[in-house]
Amino acid sequence: xxxxxKGKNLVVSDAIRRYAERKLSKLDKQVxxxxxxxxxxxxxxxxxxxxxxxxxxxxxxKGHTLRAREATRDMKAxxxxxxxxxxxxxxxxxxxxxxxxKIDKHALDAxx
Numbered sequence: 001x002x003x004x005x006k007g008k009n010l011v012v013s014d015a016i017r018r019y020a021e022r023k024l025s026k027l028d029k030q031v032x033x034x035x036x037x038x039x040x041x042x043x044x045x046x047x048x049x050x051x052x053x054x055x056x057x058x059x060x061x062k063g064h065t066l067r068a069r070e071a072t073r074d075m076k077a078x079x080x081x082x083x084x085x086x087x088x089x090x091x092x093x094x095x096x097x098x099x100x101x102k103i104d105k106h107a108l109d110a111x112x
Contacts, residue, residue, distance in 0.1 A: 008042040
């Protein structure tokens with residue numbers, strides 16, 4: 001899995017980058033080696049927005065693109081929630097594909 005962590009309106013520190021890589025390494029078990037994951041960390045400049053630490057993630061799978069966005073008051077909390085969302089989405093996608101394969105297999109067996 002190829003992981004890219006970048007910042008928008010902020011410079012991503014090494015500590016935050018390592019934290020994001022560690023949290024998103026859960027996806028490594030779920031996706032193929034060719035999958036690409038991009039995480040964009042941002043700080044909203046609007047003072048009326050209390051949850052201004054934003055983490056957005058995109059996972060490019062074979063034939064599908066999954067996206068998630070989380071905003072909290074703490075960047076690490078945003079990364080935590082983002083990683084949970086992306087793992088859930090990837091698992092759902094895998095289950096959908098497995099169900100489709102199972103249905104297709106049963107259809108082939110019925111035709112024979």
